[in-house]
Amino acid sequence: MLSHVTPELRNWSGTYQFTAREVIAARTIGDVRRAVAAGGRVRAIGTRHSFNDLADNGATLVSVTGIAPDPVIDAAAHTVTVGAGTSYGTLAAWLQDRGWALGNLGSLPHISIAGATATGTHGSGSGNRVLSAAVAGMEYVAADGELRHADRSTPGFDGMVVGLGAFGIVVRVTLDIERSYLVRQDAYIGLAWDRALADLGAIMDAAYSVSLFTDWSGESLRAAWVKRRMEGTSADAASDSETPEEFFGARRDPGPVRFIDAPADNLTVVGVAGPWSERLPHFRLDSTPSNGDEIQSEYFVDRRHGPAALAAIRRLSAGITPLLMVSEIRSIARDELWLSGSYGRETLAIHITRRNRPGEVVAVLWDVEKALEPFAYRPHWGKVSHVTAGQVAERYPRLGDARALFERLDPDGRFSGDRLERLGVR
Numbered sequence: 527m528l529s530h531v532t533p534e535l536r537n538w539s540g541t542y543q544f545t546a547r548e549v550i551a552a553r554t555i556g557d558v559r560r561a562v563a564a565g566g567r568v569r570a571i572g573t574r575h576s577f578n579d580l581a582d583n584g585a586t587l588v589s590v591t592g593i594a595p596d597p598v599i600d601a602a603a604h605t606v607t608v609g610a611g612t613s614y615g616t617l618a619a620w621l622q623d624r625g626w627a628l629g630n631l632g633s634l635p636h637i638s639i640a641g642a643t644a645t646g647t648h649g650s651g652s653g654n655r656v657l658s659a660a661v662a663g664m665e666y667v668a669a670d671g672e673l674r675h676a677d678r679s680t681p682g683f684d685g686m687v688v689g690l691g692a693f694g695i696v697v698r699v700t701l702d703i704e705r706s707y708l709v710r711q712d713a714y715i716g717l718a719w720d721r722a723l724a725d726l727g728a729i730m731d732a733a734y735s736v737s738l739f740t741d742w743s744g745e746s747l748r749a750a751w752v753k754r755r756m757e758g759t760s761a762d763a764a765s766d767s768e769t770p771e772e773f774f775g776a777r778r779d780p781g782p783v784r785f786i787d788a789p790a791d792n793l794t795v796v797g798v799a800g801p802w803s804e805r806l807p808h809f810r811l812d813s814t815p816s817n818g819d820e821i822q823s824e825y826f827v828d829r830r831h832g833p834a835a836l837a838a839i840r841r842l843s844a845g846i847t848p849l850l851m852v853s854e855i856r857s858i859a860r861d862e863l864w865l866s867g868s869y870g871r872e873t874l875a876i877h878i879t880r881r882n883r884p885g886e887v888v889a890v891l892w893d894v895e896k897a898l899e900p901f902a903y904r905p906h907w908g909k910v911s912h913v914t915a916g917q918v919a920e921r922y923p924r925l926g927d928a929r930a931l932f933e934r935l936d937p938d939g940r941f942s943g944d945r946l947e948r949l950g951v952r
């Protein structure tokens with residue numbers, strides 16, 4: 527177990543400086559148990575890809591990313607159990623080598639499973655729920671330092687999965703898996719805004735995963751990134767001849783495409799079918815993702831309000847576009863996880879990556895949030911927003927149940943933090 531006092535611990539993008547005084551890099555579950563048993567405030571930290579103070583606590587942080595993944599497949603149950611600090615990319619490659627797959631992935635494969643699932647991280651696809659919905663079970667170190675197990679039969683499990691680190695330190699997770707499959711992704715250029723707003727539902731439903739990229743200016747979006755799930759497991763089985771050249775009036779761009787502000791060779795391959803593990807994320811596991819000097823925000827609205835919400839942001843384009851790196855629009859299927867951004871509603875996710883100019887960004891954020899207020903948006907837990915405790919209480923119908931659960935599992939608030947308390951989660 528490595529423990530060090532850190533003068534300057536920052537998040538992945540460098541835009542948030544932690545106030546925690548100590549970081550414990552656990553190598554074993556025993557290390558985590560000892561760290562918790564030592565007393566005081568402790569909080570789990572993942573790969574630090576969040577953009578706000580969610581993971582911080584001003585005291586001790588414990589990382590489980592150094593614990594060996596040791597994945598174990600249960601073929602009969604269609605699950606894999608793996609170290610919670612493992613990155614999605616590492617697990618995805620391991621599963622693919624054995625003919626298995628996850629149902630979906632986020633845009634970046636470098637993020638830890640525990641951190642992603644704890645915040646309701648999602649990919650895209652009208653039929654795909656947040657990544658957390660694949661969590662079938664977990665082992666966690668509880669407030670008394672004991673190792674505990676929870677699964678779908680455990681009362682309150684739906685409140686634990688998007689758990690925001692609020693009840694313990696998750697050390698192993700069990701995820702649903704399925705047989706491996708192929709995905710082919712294609713980029714389409716020139717999707718007109720009028721068409722996008724008129725046919726939004728059909729566009730988002732048109733493939734296994736659809737992402738729309740825009741800088742909000744002009745009459746067309748920058749690109750639609752369409753990921754089609756193919757039958758069969760060999761590239762030969764996935765015929766190119768059936769790939770449409772047109773997508774709602776947009777034309778296929780054979781590439782190389784560069785519609786995210788990152789070098790094209792950081793992006794997963796377009797135009798050729800390949801394993802799900804190498805097509806569902808936007809960024810390649812073996813390269814450095816987008817430049818990092820950025821601030822991300824994301825808002826979840828009921829899909830029925832999608833066109834109106836997009837139109838509202840578009841009206842702000844003169845202020846937003848100059849500060850923007852890119853915006854991505856995705857759809858997410860509804861789920862029943864208490865603190866998920868998609869709890870109880872089919873969801874449209876509106877993501878905004880801005881340049882790292884905090885003062886100006888804050889001003890624009892207020893405008894965006896004001897424009898989205900009529901749609902009762904829920905912000906991504908791991909990204910920047912001005913959300914208040916009142917808004918959280920109003921928009922998460924199971925918040926009271928979640929708070930009661932966290933209080934029962936951690937009566938002394940050992941796993942709490944300022945953000946959780948400010949937002950009324952603890």
Ligand SMILES: Cc1cc2nc3c(=O)[nH]c(=O)nc-3n(C[C@H](O)[C@H](O)[C@H](O)COP(=O)(O)OP(=O)(O)OC[C@H]3O[C@@H](n4cnc5c(N)ncnc54)[C@H](O)[C@@H]3O)c2cc1C
Binds near residue numbers: 647
């Ligand atoms: C380039 C980039 C791309 C992204 N793409 C997407 C995307 O496609 N979709 C999306 O929804 N989000 C996306 N995100 C956001 C990201 O998925 C979330 O912020 C996620 O929480 C980060 O995981 P992490 O491991 O870095 O967790 P951290 O930021 O380190 O921690 C986040 C939370 O998880 C908790 N946590 C971490 N580990 C544990 C554990 N072992 N036990 C209990 N709780 C734990 C922490 O306490 C904290 O509350 C992206 C972020 C970046 C920087």
